[in-house]
Amino acid sequence: MIDTILFDLDGTLLPMEQDAFVRAYVQQLCRRYVPCGFDKDQIVQALWTGTAAMVQNDGSCSNETRFWSSFDTLLGDTSLIRSTIPAFYREEFNEIRAVTTPTGLPRSIIDTLRAKNYDLILATNPLFPPVAVQTRLSWIGLTFEDFSLVTHYENSTYCKPFPGYYKEILQKTGKLAKQCRMVGNNPLDDLSAARLGFDVFFVTDFVENEKNLPTDGYPQGSLADVLSWAEALPAL
Numbered sequence: 001m002i003d004t005i006l007f008d009l010d011g012t013l014l015p016m017e018q019d020a021f022v023r024a025y026v027q028q029l030c031r032r033y034v035p036c037g038f039d040k041d042q043i044v045q046a047l048w049t050g051t052a053a054m055v056q057n058d059g060s061c062s063n064e065t066r067f068w069s070s071f072d073t074l075l076g077d078t079s080l081i082r083s084t085i086p087a088f089y090r091e092e093f094n095e096i097r098a099v100t101t102p103t104g105l106p107r108s109i110i111d112t113l114r115a116k117n118y119d120l121i122l123a124t125n126p127l128f129p130p131v132a133v134q135t136r137l138s139w140i141g142l143t144f145e146d147f148s149l150v151t152h153y154e155n156s157t158y159c160k161p162f163p164g165y166y167k168e169i170l171q172k173t174g175k176l177a178k179q180c181r182m183v184g185n186n187p188l189d190d191l192s193a194a195r196l197g198f199d200v201f202f203v204t205d206f207v208e209n210e211k212n213l214p215t216d217g218y219p220q221g222s223l224a225d226v227l228s229w230a231e232a233l234p235a236l
Contacts, residue, residue: 002199003236004175005113008184009124009133011206012223013109014140016100018208024096032088036080046074054127055159059168063126063153089132097139105223106140109230114146117236121169122147123182125189126156149173160189166196183226187213194218201226 007013010021029047030040053070054063072078113120122144124133130144130152137143144150149172151165158164170177177197184190184200186208194200202220209215 002179002181003117004119004121004173004180005230006121006123006169006180006182006193006198008182008186008190008203009122009136011185011208012183012190012203013106013122013142014100014136015103015206015223017206020099021096024099025093028092028095029088032084032092033081038075038081042075046071049074051127054153057158059157059164061157063156063159064129067127067153085129086131089129089135093132093135100139102140103223104141105227106142109223109227110142110146112227112230113233115235116230116233118233119173119175120147121173122150123160123166123169123184123190124151125160126151126153126165127159129153160186161192163192163196166193166198170196187215187218191215191218201229 010016011018026044026047030043033043034040050067050071053066057063057066068078068082075081110120122133122137130150133150133152134144137146149169151169156165156168158168166177166182169175170180177193178199180193181199181201182190182193183203185203185206187202188209188211191200191202200218202215202218203223203226204220205222207215
């Protein structure tokens with residue numbers, strides 16, 4: 001029996017177009033650090049190099065370690081960035097909310113499932129520090145306390161879509177794949193959990209499918225549909 005629901009964040013619980021979000025994110029990052037003496041092009045290159053390093057992480061170290069080791073290789077002394085990045089994610093990063101379209105649905109879904117004693121996990125791709133995840137959650141009225149586990153770059157050693165990401169969650173929570181349902185908007189990153197035995201649900205409001213993978217075989221619907229099936233689930 002399914003007793004654990006995993007949710008993707010960007011484009012799933014948090015309605016947004018990924019390309020618009022990325023553009024706004026890079027703009028804010030450069031606005032903060034170019035005046036500090038860093039070259040804009042180098043910042044962007046270092047960001048994507050560090051992100052690629054995390055996506056290819058093999059479990060031998062945290063994504064945080066993998067990111068900064070790559071980031072520093074291109075930018076040199078990044079102590080200023082490291083010391084101020086938490087403030088950036090609490091302040092300038094908040095401006096990116098303008099390119100998202102938050103609704104009350106996530107709060108209703110989470111409250112409904114928690115009232116029925118389901119275990120809830122925020123399975124957002126762990127490419128950001130915890131403070132950046134907290135900020136994005138605040139846009140939809142949620143906090144870390146709404147989940148038993150939130151993945152981020154400090155506590156993860158793999159990224160989606162690699163099986164190690166989902167195996168790491170199972171190991172941390174003591175769950176079996178057959179107990180879990182993964183809810184997400186990306187057939188590669190999120191629905192790949194089905195290969196490990198997860199039940200999955202494809203959210204179609206803001207689809208991310210760069211590889212144009214087939215999705216017809218998956219249960220799917222809007223975020224409003226997620227609320228409907230959450231309301232229909234039995235209490236545990």
